[in-house]
Amino acid sequence: MRAFARAGAPLVALTLAGCLPDKGVGYVEIKVFPALPVALYLNAVKLDALKNGTAVLRQDVGPAKLQLERNGQLALLCEFDVKKNRVITVNVSTIDRGARCEVQK
């Protein structure tokens, strides 16, 4: 029975997940200039090093937030809405040792 729970439960969950309404995905383009010495997070997901200061990420539709890690804690940079099959650009710039975020729809 325990073996069933281990092997079967995730599969059943996946099958049932197919029943949930599909909200779709959109895209977030993140541009950082100049480079930040700290890590960025899209919601709770840490972004790997950005190639040429840019990343294009597939993201579930709905509210999202860009955060940066400061003294071991996440600080909010900006919030935006990700829409289905649409791209939203977030420009991050550094001014006076602080980061500024601008959302371009």
Next chain:
Amino acid sequence: MLDVVLCGVRRAPAVLAVVFLALAMPTGPVFAQASSTNPDGITPVEEFSKQVEQLKKTFTELGKKIEDGAKSIDGFTDVEQARKEIEALRAIVAELLGAVSDNGSVAQLGAKALGHARDKYKTLEREKRFSREEQQFLMSAWRKLIEETERATDDLGNARREFIQLLRVLQTREDFIDELMQIRRAAEAAEVIRQLTKEIRDASDQLKKLINAIKPPGV
């Protein structure tokens, strides 16, 4: 909520089939044993190469759909119908973008392939088992693979930029058409649609060139 419940009822036979399969399947350690004894384990570079090859086919198919979409928009006189076609085109371009996004499986596979090839090159540098000529031969082969993998990831990066640009054109034009329709300027909206068709055709040509330029590593 009701939709989810109804869907669950409709899918009951499928769920039961999955439960049956799960029970019939061997558990974790058996799988681990099977994969670890497989001598033909595909390297990340080969896997990445296959994925890029597959992507090129998908790009070509979807590129054709973009072209067809542009043609049909051109023929529409009904703005609302054209707007729906633009929405459909956005879905196609978004699908293309999804394939090459930085958190997509292909990009992650590319990074893994590059890491693997670089590690292999470094290991060979320290290798003492082979003669100098053999070592040089192997290192040169891996160097070539590294360069090709870097080129392929760059090509995908270029594709990512093109798709982003095209998606932005489509959504901006669509928003503008919506605004024009709200102030009941159908003639202007139709003109924007005609211009958009030209832009999509130009983008489609660019995509074709881009698709032809993408070379999977090791091919």
